[in-house]
Amino acid sequence: MNNPIKDKWEKHYNSCTNDLPLPAAVLLHKQHLLPAHGTALDLACGHGANALCLAAHGLTVFAWDIAAAALTRLAQTAKERAISIKTEARDVTQYPPAPDTFDVIVVSRFLERDLIESIRHAIKSNGLIFYQTFIKDKVADTGPRNPNYLLGKNELLQFFSDWNIIYYCEEGTTGNLEQGFRNQAMIIAQKP
Numbered sequence: 668m669n670n671p672i673k674d675k676w677e678k679h680y681n682s683c684t685n686d687l688p689l690p691a692a693v694l695l696h697k698q699h700l701l702p703a704h705g706t707a708l709d710l711a712c713g714h715g716a717n718a719l720c721l722a723a724h725g726l727t728v729f730a731w732d733i734a735a736a737a738l739t740r741l742a743q744t745a746k747e748r749a750i751s752i753k754t755e756a757r758d759v760t761q762y763p764p765a766p767d768t769f770d771v772i773v774v775s776r777f778l779e780r781d782l783i784e785s786i787r788h789a790i791k792s793n794g795l796i797f798y799q800t801f802i803k804d805k806v807a808d809t810g811p812r813n814p815n816y817l818l819g820k821n822e823l824l825q826f827f828s829d830w831n832i833i834y835y836c837e838e839g840t841t842g843n844l845e846q847g848f849r850n851q852a853m854i855i856a857q858k859p
């Protein structure tokens with residue numbers, strides 16, 4: 668069946684010649700919080716910089732994205748680095764992760780509010796969420812323009828407010844806008 672979101676992203680990745688992005692800041696700068704072993708999911712992974720980081724850390728990694736074209740490049744990169752990643756072309760809104768499946772889930776620059784409850788259930792007890800995505804209070808023309816895909820103030824924090832909050836950052840439009848972590852919010856939280 669025709670899926671305009673899939674078509675859009677397949678087109679994007681088929682014409683994308685960018686270098687592989689870095690892992691999301693929330694993971695890149697806080698890798699020391701990861702468990703030494705277990706299963707991890709990079710949800711809506713794109714080229715899978717987070718997945719590669721998680722696998723290099725020794726976790727068993729699954730990487731899902733609606734765009735097969737993104738996963739082809741990720742599989743190639745993983746092969747070159749002799750890293751194992753289980754890639755799957757999957758519409759996560761139709762096929763969300765099953766309950767109690769992952770020790771770690773990483774989501775970066777992707778927001779589907781209807782999926783938050785499934786993500787919360789999919790993480791095992793004591794497991795971790797690393798989540799980073801765009802906010803409405805952006806100071807630069809980056810990320811989506813559609814407000815449906817942008818976080819309200821402290822919204823990311825509220826998604827996990829009953830978990831153990833290990834780290835939260837949302838600078839919004841406070842202070843010197845030339846500096847700091849702007850345009851996105853990020854959270855690391857542990858499921859009780």
Ligand SMILES: C[S@@+](CC[C@H](N)C(=O)[O-])C[C@H]1O[C@@H](n2cnc3c(N)ncnc32)[C@H](O)[C@@H]1O
Nearest residue numbers: 676711712713732733734757758759760775776
């Ligand atoms: C802005 S990109 C972010 C990619 C990666 N997480 C990153 O931070 O570089 C958003 C990603 O979400 C994927 N995506 C969009 N809708 C999806 C869906 N329903 N199921 C799975 N992936 C989806 C797109 O294909 C795209 O790779």
